[in-house]
Amino acid sequence: MTDPTPTPLVQFRGVRKLYGSAIAVKSLDLDIGRGEFVALMGPSGCGKTTTLRMLAGLETPTAGSITIGGKLMNDVPAHQRDTPLVWQSLALFPFLSVVENVEFGLRMRGVAAGERRSRAMMWLERMGLQGFEARRIDQLSGGQRQRVALARSLVTEPEMLLLDEPLSALDAHLVIRMQGVLTKLQRELGITFVYVTHSHSEAFAMADRVVIMGHGEIEQIGAPREIFRTPRSRFVAEFVGRNNIIAGVVAGGILSSEHGAFPIAAPDGSAEIVVAADTVTVLRAPPEAGPAVKVAFLSEEFAGTGIICYFEAADGSEFKAQVTEEQLADLQPEPGAAFWLSWDPARVHVMGG
Amino acid sequence: MRRAGDLLGAIYLVALFVFVFAPIAASVVFSFNSDRFPTLPLGSFTTDWYARAFSRPELWEAIANSLLVAAVTSVLATFIGFATAYTDFRYGFRFKQAYLALALLPPTMPLVIMGLAMLAWLSQLGLSGTLRGIIIAHTVLATPFAMAICRLRLSQMDTTLEAAAWNLGAGQWGAMRHVILPFCAPAIVSSLCLTAAVSFDEFIVAWFVSGLNRTVPVMILEILQGNVDPQINAIGSVVFLTSMTLVVLAQLMIFRRRRHD
Numbered sequence: 001m002t003d004p005t006p007t008p009l010v011q012f013r014g015v016r017k018l019y020g021s022a023i024a025v026k027s028l029d030l031d032i033g034r035g036e037f038v039a040l041m042g043p044s045g046c047g048k049t050t051t052l053r054m055l056a057g058l059e060t061p062t063a064g065s066i067t068i069g070g071k072l073m074n075d076v077p078a079h080q081r082d083t084p085l086v087w088q089s090l091a092l093f094p095f096l097s098v099v100e101n102v103e104f105g106l107r108m109r110g111v112a113a114g115e116r117r118s119r120a121m122m123w124l125e126r127m128g129l130q131g132f133e134a135r136r137i138d139q140l141s142g143g144q145r146q147r148v149a150l151a152r153s154l155v156t157e158p159e160m161l162l163l164d165e166p167l168s169a170l171d172a173h174l175v176i177r178m179q180g181v182l183t184k185l186q187r188e189l190g191i192t193f194v195y196v197t198h199s200h201s202e203a204f205a206m207a208d209r210v211v212i213m214g215h216g217e218i219e220q221i222g223a224p225r226e227i228f229r230t231p232r233s234r235f236v237a238e239f240v241g242r243n244n245i246i247a248g249v250v251a252g253g254i255l256s257s258e259h260g261a262f263p264i265a266a267p268d269g270s271a272e273i274v275v276a277a278d279t280v281t282v283l284r285a286p287p288e289a290g291p292a293v294k295v296a297f298l299s300e301e302f303a304g305t306g307i308i309c310y311f312e313a314a315d316g317s318e319f320k321a322q323v324t325e326e327q328l329a330d331l332q333p334e335p336g337a338a339f340w341l342s343w344d345p346a347r348v349h350v351m352g353g
Numbered sequence: 354m355r356r357a358g359d360l361l362g363a364i365y366l367v368a369l370f371v372f373v374f375a376p377i378a379a380s381v382v383f384s385f386n387s388d389r390f391p392t393l394p395l396g397s398f399t400t401d402w403y404a405r406a407f408s409r410p411e412l413w414e415a416i417a418n419s420l421l422v423a424a425v426t427s428v429l430a431t432f433i434g435f436a437t438a439y440t441d442f443r444y445g446f447r448f449k450q451a452y453l454a455l456a457l458l459p460p461t462m463p464l465v466i467m468g469l470a471m472l473a474w475l476s477q478l479g480l481s482g483t484l485r486g487i488i489i490a491h492t493v494l495a496t497p498f499a500m501a502i503c504r505l506r507l508s509q510m511d512t513t514l515e516a517a518a519w520n521l522g523a524g525q526w527g528a529m530r531h532v533i534l535p536f537c538a539p540a541i542v543s544s545l546c547l548t549a550a551v552s553f554d555e556f557i558v559a560w561f562v563s564g565l566n567r568t569v570p571v572m573i574l575e576i577l578q579g580n581v582d583p584q585i586n587a588i589g590s591v592v593f594l595t596s597m598t599l600v601v602l603a604q605l606m607i608f609r610r611r612r613h614d
Contacts, residue, residue: 056520057519058520077524078516078519078520079519079521079522079527083520084521085520087513087517091513091514091517093514093517093518093532093535094536095535095536096535104518104521104523105521108518108522108531109522152521153521156522
């Protein structure tokens with residue numbers, strides 16, 4: 001499922017989108033395979049939503065081509081495509097009941113009343129919403145609305161589902177549950193999911209491939225782990241977060257930076273290295289061997305998998321280290337207290353390499 | 354202190370309503386009073402003035418005219434008002450502010466000026482003195498109200514709803530029919546009622562352009578010019594009741610949709 005098939009379902013070729021003179025998407029080349037779960041991720045204004053809207057036919061590319069299933073789609077209007085979208089606002093119709101909402105796509109395609117009702121009911125059941133069909137939308141909880149929106153999009157049995165930050169309005173505990181629902185659904189249906197989000201946790205938890213976008217361009221495409229461990233640029237490393245970036249000059253296998261000199265396996269010249277927060281060791285005294293940066297403690301943050309501690313180096317730049325609760329209890333950091341950060345040189349990633 | 358303020362406010366409100374509604378209430382009371390002139394103490398209760406007023410064939414003719422004009426005006430004004438509100442909602446274009454200002458302009462013009470202008474214009478078109486002429490004039494007057502109501506409703510709509518309909522296979526007209534119009538239905542009914550009331554009540558412009566095809570308010574004036582007679586109170590009470598019913602219906606639709614959203 002992770003391998004893009006030889007004939008991708010979707011192909012973007014040199015796609016460009018301008019709004020007046022403002023560039024939303026600069027130049028996009030991207031293949032999306034059948035049955036793939038792709039996350040488009042980036043900060044707001046990076047062009048990810050515009051890309052998704054072009055796929056749905058809600059925006060027309062200024063230049064370049066978009067094909068779906070080998071067919072050129074540039075000028076195919078939205079209503080003649082089968083690219084249902086789950087909206088950030090969900091966009092459920094408030095004047096229709098739950099089942100009428102789910103039926104909508106079938107009704108627009110001229111499916112007979114009896115058949116569309118039974119297909120809609122089947123999807124409501126699948127989403128665990130049996131018994132809710134006659135309710136009004138405003139009588140549902142956030143999670144239930146989410147599932148109605150999914151059922152409404154999937155009832156036409158499309159080859160591809162587009163999702164535009166669908167979980168951003170939900171409570172944190174519901175987000176995790178819906179992530180499970182979505183991944184399971186995508187596996188079962190075997191259809192392509194294109195998922196736009198600015199949240200790494202969502203993208204990394206669900207997607208087969210993550211596309212990081214910035215300033216209307218693709219910064220990096222890869223499996224979640226690949227992007228997390230080997231970011232190609234400072235932009236990606238910073239966006240993905242929990243990374244320490246050190247810039248300097250390499251000469252003879254030694255990186256000289258403002259924070260000191262560290263052994264590094266990189267060719268001579270200027271370089272940026274990434275030391276992931278979870279590969280950093282926090283020490284009370286300088287280590288006898290290996291790289292070390294002297295820092296002052298700033299604060300800590302509980303983050304699901306551990307605790308992220310924030311430090312400040314002598315030049316004011318920020319360093320992060322992920323520690324366990326036990327380690328934090330041992331360290332007992334006070335703001336301003338001095339620590340040394342060290343890491344295994346073998347786990348350092350050199351960017352641009 | 355607070356309670357004293359509340360009490361004063363309440364008294365003020367009651368006084369205001371009494372001031373506004375007293376003449377209307379008096380008119381209704383005297384329409385059932387047997388005395389020829391509106392004096393106190395009242396005479397006996399009678400429906401005689403209603404019987405006399407409604408036995409005039411020309412009143413029935415005027416009522417038929419008024420109802421026809423109000424009905425056609427409400428449909429035309431609501432259609433144009435909705436279309437204007439929708440262009441505002443959907444499209445951005447140059448001079449949009451000017452377009453909107455122009456669309457909302459008619460109620461700000463003095464009615465006498467409007468009536469004179471309409472008379473001149475409609476005579477040129479050979480439409481003065483016809484019901485069509487009154488309908489045109491009333492549509493001009495009522496459309497901004499229709500537009501304001503429809504605009505208010507559209508502003509409450511999640512802008513992605515229409516795109517969601519396209520996304521699910523509805524064309525432009527499909528989205529209009531299955532999403533925009535159902536969403537705006539309460540506003541459209543409300544607008545039909547309100548614009549019908551505007552037309553049914555309207556006197557000045559109708560007086561200028563009506564000619565022999567009189568509407569009810571025009572006829573009231575003509576009776577008034579002849580002799581003051583409680584028949585006017587009777588007709589006036591019916592007009593008031595009709596208009597109030599329409600306005601209340603329009604309000605109910607607005608409140609209903611507020612409660613639901």
